[in-house]
Amino acid sequence: MATTTLSTKGQVIIPKEIRERRGWAAGLTLEVEERGDGVVLRPARALPRTMVDDLLGCLPYKGRPKTIAEMEAGIAKGTRRSR
Numbered sequence: 001m002a003t004t005t006l007s008t009k010g011q012v013i014i015p016k017e018i019r020e021r022r023g024w025a026a027g028l029t030l031e032v033e034e035r036g037d038g039v040v041l042r043p044a045r046a047l048p049r050t051m052v053d054d055l056l057g058c059l060p061y062k063g064r065p066k067t068i069a070e071m072e073a074g075i076a077k078g079t080r081r082s083r
Contacts, residue, residue: 014041 002015014024029044066074 002018004013004015006012019025024043030041031044033040033042
């Protein structure tokens with residue numbers, strides 16, 4: 001098990017073997033999560049995790065709800081247009 005030392009500025013050096021194995025380069029943003037008696041570091045996600053409930057009602061729409069058939073037809077039309 002590798003060890004490291006916490007600097008007076010609160011910085012920690014992650015051992016080179018671990019950085020190389022993970023493919024972590026300088027400038028990488030890491031998430032820090034406290035778990036029980038330890039801390040977990042992982043690369044930050046590019047975008048925050050979003051749930052469907054977070055998006056409900058975010059786009060204004062007035063009119064009757066579309067049917068599944070109408071939605072599928074719109075998707076098909078959009079894919080034909082993008083080719």
